Structures are given as structure tokens and as C-alpha cells.
Amino acid sequence: MQNTKEKVTASDVVIEKDKTAKGEKYNKYVKDMTPTHNIFKNILNAFLVGGIICTIGQGLINLYASWGAGEELSASYGTLSLVFLSVVLTGLNIYPKIAKFGGAGSLVPITGFANSVAAPAVEFKKEGQVFGIGCKIFTIAGPVILYGIFSSWVLGLIYYILLQLGVV
Amino acid sequence: MLMDYIKAFLVGGAICAVVQILLDKTKLLPGRVMVILVCLGSLLGAIGIYEPFTKWAGAGASVPLTGFGNVLFKGIKKALTEEGFIGLFKGGFTSSAVGISAALIFSYIASLIFSPKMKD
Amino acid sequence: MEDKKSNKMAGKQSILFANPPVIIAGSSVVGKKEGEGPLASFFDQIEEDPMFGGTSWEDAESRLMKRAAELSIEKSGFRQEDIRYLVGGDLLGQLIATSFGIADLEIPIFGVYGACSTMGESMALGAILVDGGYADKVLAVTSSHFAGAEKQFRFPLAYGNQRPLATTWTVTGSGAVVIGSGDMGEETAGKNNKNGVVKIKGVTVGKIVDYGVKDSLNMGACMAPAAYTTISQNLKDLNVLPDYYDRIITGDLGYVGKDILIDLLKQDGYDISSNHMDCGIEIFDRNTQDTHSGGSGCGCSAVTFTGYIMQKLTRKEWKRVLFVPTGALHSTVSFNEGNPVPGIAHGIMVEAC
Secondary structure: OOOOOOOOOHHHHHHOOOHHHHHHHHHHHHHHHOOOOOHHHHHHHHHHHHHHHHHHHHHHHHHHHHOOOOHHHHHHHHHHHHHHHHHHHHHOOOHHHHHHHHOHHHHOEHHHHHHHHHHHHHHHHHHOHHHHHHHHOOOOHHHHHHHHHHHHHHHHHHHHHHHHOOOO | OHHHHHHHHHHHHHHHHHHHHHHHHOOOOHHHHHHHHHHHHHHHHHOOOHHHHHHHHOHHHHOEHHHHHHHHHHHHHHHHHHHHHHHHHOHHHHHHHHHHHHHHHHHHHHHHHOOOOOOO | OOOOOOOOEEOOOEEEOOOOOEEEEEEEEEOHHHHOOOOHHHOOEEOOOOOOOOOOHHHHHHHHHHHHHHHHHHHHOOOHHHOOEEEEEOOOOOOHHHHHHHHHHOOOEEEOOEOEOHHHHHHHHHHHHHHOOOOOEEEEEEEEOHHHHHHHHOOOOOOOOOOOOOOOEEOOEEEEEEEEOHHHHHHHHHHHOOOOOEEEEEEEOOOOEOOOOOOOOOHHHHHHHHHHHHHHHHHHHHOOOHHHOOEEEEOOOHHHHHHHHHHHHHHOOOOOOOOEEEHHHHHOOHHHHOOOOOEEOHHHHHHHHHHHHHHHHHOOOOOEEEEEOEEEOOOHHHHHOOOOOOEEEOEEEEEEO
């Protein structure tokens, strides 16, 4: 449709009587009125921060490998180290500053996952060990664990069936 | 060796840059994006793409959450091959144990040490 | 005495008081960031400690509100026990900042919720109680705290995220006013303030307005239609034009909401571009304080009113102001269930006498 491209004006919103259509028009109008961050700057920052975190990860893995750890073991120690660093930086209130600059660059790496566990743990300690930290520690990371486990289970099941059928 | 770092930087950075576009162009909240990444990684692992990709890009592919998803499927596949059906219920947690345990344990300790702080 | 019952209703949604209640005193207590903003010199107290001496964010907000309430009573020259009723509310859970904050004051209370428009609702009800003869002195109070609001509505503070440009920054602050009946109030307020007294001429009670915005990070857009509806109705009810007021001051629309409001009102033939002001825009400097679209929260309009606007009125720099605190009726439950964020706005007509 052509008129979806057209700019919606305040008058279109005000004169529209149908509630759903009014909502749609208003949302379009709001989108035009709302400023957004400079996307190219954001992408560049995300690229830099994400790249640096992964490079640090690579450095750690190489370091552990040079100490004689095998491929899997050095990867595990790499993960462990990154998670540790992220939790410390979260506690010191530095990670949110990195995230403010880096956006997805700090969200996507495993350090973002660790930050999402540590932040509620610290924030909700006032509400107690069990119902505060205990429950709330999973508020952001819980869905990641649940859907990660579930989706890999479903895929594993499909793989298992194909295996039984002799397809793979 | 230097190539390792360059690849990690470029690939890891590129994945983050793509996700930044997703964040800015849609109204997806960070929590949802994390879920999408893990599920996507698991899927790419299952169809056999992510593992060779990790071999090539190293930390650039394994550190992002897609790598976490890949590890989950890898664990299930390994457990299935070694132990059969029960592996479906073991492999995921086994392979992701270090990441999840570390995050939980360190975070709990952090909650004992640190107090909530105001943003400035 | 004449029958005052028949002549207080104005138009469809407004009240014009028969014997306009007087704001005897107002107080404003704010946090550090607000104290670094452009309005710093207008506030009574600036507290550096974000915990306000408490142990949690909720406790901090309670202490903050108690301080503002006590300060306004002190400034009014009355004692705690002289205050007949208290009308107040906040953003946290079941108004926990209010209930735990003012419990010690032992003043009979009406707890109200109007999201960030709560100051408007509290003042409106307080003035109605006073003009109706149900009370001679009423305290209207509200508060908000950045950290408590983030924790409840958004993310834990140490969680790393980027705030879009349309987001606002919840003001850490509490404002309170003591509203007194016309004659007594005028005398007392006159004593406290040599220049002039501020009267509440009337109110326009707002409707819940929902234009279907589902973006909880763009509150200005959620609330602008409510502010538009209330302001437009006020002008119609009184049969006046926007220049009847020296200023029309909304609560926390921010830069995004302000543009939308002015645009929407133009459709009704009202141009408020020259005399509109927004508390959220005034309270922070967006260039140096990184607050993006402006300030928000119950405390935003409350402290801007009790600090800045009251002073402008008592100094007679402004004569007549329409004060319109705006609220986004945002709940994480309704939001997760896919509902939009409706808005509400109440108009308070204040005049310098």
C-alpha cells in the first residue's frame, strides 16, 4: 500500500474516531516525532566493545592453552575467567558504563549474561536471601537458561529420531 | 597467533554490530535478544554450521551467546552418542555447567560484597 | 450564607472553587543529580546521600517523603497535629513509600495513585476537601526515587543497558504543600510570604487517555494525549484561550511529549507554543546531565511546583498558571500482557493574589 509511506500528522490522529486506527496512526506519528541515537555510531561502538571482549577471550584461551590445557579445557577456563571479570566489574558498577557505550557489544558476549545474573543479585539482596537474591537472580538470565536448554533439547530430540531412523 | 586475535575481534565485533541493529531498529528488550541468540546458536549448531565456524573464528564465535547455544547442542549430541536417550536430559546442563555455575556462584558472592549503587 | 453547592461545577470536567483554598507553604527535597540541575537554587534541601540515611531504595524514598512533609508543615507555621488530612501517593508497589514514610506523622490519610500525575490528584483532592469545608488544613505530598523506580519498572541498576533518547530520568525528590481554607489561609500564607499568596482557583480532573502506545521507554508519547485532552477541556470548560494563563506547565512529558502536545492542541485551535513549559525539561540540563528526554516521576512535577513555580507566583512574576502533572499508567504486568501504556493528566489552576 502506498499511503503507509506517507507521513501521519497530528490532525490525522485527532480526527480519527476508530480506536484501533487512531492507535496505529498515533504510533506512526510518534515514531516520526521521536529522535533516535545515531545508529552508525552505535553499531561502531558495539563492534569495538564486542570485538575487544572476544579478543580478551581469545587471549585467555591462548594463555591457558600455552599452559598446557587442551582445547576444551582452555575454552572452559576462558569462559570462567570472562564470567568472573564481568561479575567483578558489575559489582564495581563499571560494567553498566561499558554497556552504555557499547550496547550490544557488552550484551552479546558471555560477559553480558554474567552481568544479567550479578546485577539482580546485588540489587535484590535487601529483599532477603531466598526471595530476594534467590528468586530474582534469574529475572533476566532465567529465560536464557530455560529457552537454551529447551531449544537444544528439542533439536536433540529431532537428532535422536533421525539417528534411530538411520538418516544421520 | 596474531590471526587468532584479528579473527576474534572482527567476528565477535561483527556479531555484536548485527545485534545492535536489531536492538535499535526493533523495540526488542535486551532479555529477548539474549534468548533469541542462544536459541539461534543452538539451531546453527544442530544443522552443523556453528561448530566449524567456531573452529575457524575461535573466541569470536564462542564468546557471544550464540556460542553458548552451540555448546548446549554440542553437549546434548555428545551425551546422546555416549549414553543414548537419557543424554537428551543431561548433555545441555553438562556442557553449559561452567558458564552457568560460575555466573551463579560469583554473583552470589558479589551480592555479599557489593551494595546497590545509584546511577549518575 | 449563600448556597455554595450549586456554583462550583464548571463545564464538563472542571471545578471552580467558591472560596479558593490557599497554598500556605510548599517544600521541596531532592537528590544530588537534581541538585546539580538548572533549578538547584529553588529547592529547599539537596541531599547528597542517595539512601537518605536508609537501608534500601524503598526506605530511602519513605525518608525523603517524610522530610518533605515535615518541612512543609514547619514552613506553614503549624504543628503536625493541626493538619486535618493528608492526601498523597508514590510509584512504588502499593504506595509503600507513602505508607511507611508518613506513618509516624499520625495524620489521617487518603492514599492516591495517579502515577507521575499524583501531585495533581493530591492537590485537587486536598483543595476539594478544604473548599468543601471538610478540612481546614490538608497536606498534599508525593515522591519518587530514581533507583526505586528503575528497580520496580525497568532493570536492576548494575545491569548494563542503553537508554533510548525518548526515555526520561526519574527524579529523586519529594514535594509537599499545605493547603488551607481561603480566609485563614490567606492570613497565614501572607505572614509567611510578604509578597503574595498562591490560591488554587480550580481543577480539571483528567480522564484516562489511551492512544495505544506500547513503548514503555517513551513515556512522553504515552502521556501527551492525556495532557492534550485535559488542557483542551480546561480551556473549553472555562471558555478561555491559552493566553489566559501566563504559563501552562505539564509534569513530565519531556522533549518528545512536549512537541506532540503542542502539535495535538493546535488541532483544537489552541496554540500553547509560547507559554508552555514542562517540569521534566526544566529540572535537568540534557546537554550536561545525560537525561535524554527529561525528568519524570511523581517528584518531578512536585518539586518543580513547590520549588520553582511557587516562587514565580509569590513573586508575582507569573499571575496565573495551569499546572498539569502527567502520569503514565505503566504496570509491568499489564505491559507484559501486551497492553499499551495509558496516560492521565490533572489540571490545577493556580493564581497569585
